[in-house]
Amino acid sequence: MERKHGLETYKRFKKQHPAYFQAVETLGVVVRQAGPLDELSLQLIQLAAAAATHSEGAVHSHTRRALEAGATPEHIHHALLALTSTIGFPTVVAALSWAGDVLESDESAGN
Numbered sequence: 001m002e003r004k005h006g007l008e009t010y011k012r013f014k015k016q017h018p019a020y021f022q023a024v025e026t027l028g029v030v031v032r033q034a035g036p037l038d039e040l041s042l043q044l045i046q047l048a049a050a051a052a053t054h055s056e057g058a059v060h061s062h063t064r065r066a067l068e069a070g071a072t073p074e075h076i077h078h079a080l081l082a083l084t085s086t087i088g089f090p091t092v093v094a095a096l097s098w099a100g101d102v103l104e105s106d107e108s109a110g111n
Helices: 002-016 018-032 039-052 056-068 073-081 089-108
Strands: none
Touching: 002 018, 039 056, 039 073, 039 089, 056 073, 056 089, 073 089
16 A cells, blocks of 8 residues: 555656656666666665665665565665664664565565
């Protein structure tokens, strides 16, 4: 339910501000191409940043994107656990829970 609401909000804002979203998407492409990191590494970095900023929606999004880039649940768990000394145990546990929302959904979908 929360994912659907988040996606609907995203779609609504994208429709209301198409030029803005095109600029953000273009920036994302340029940043990904700016250096040697592969897509999996980039998504795990963005997942870590989402966790650090307590952004549940972004953790959901970057968990999905990391899986699409070839991450396993173990990659995702390890990336989040590695943040413990930086962002703290409670924040890591919250991020693991949010990532778990996606991982459990992915498992139930048969992926």
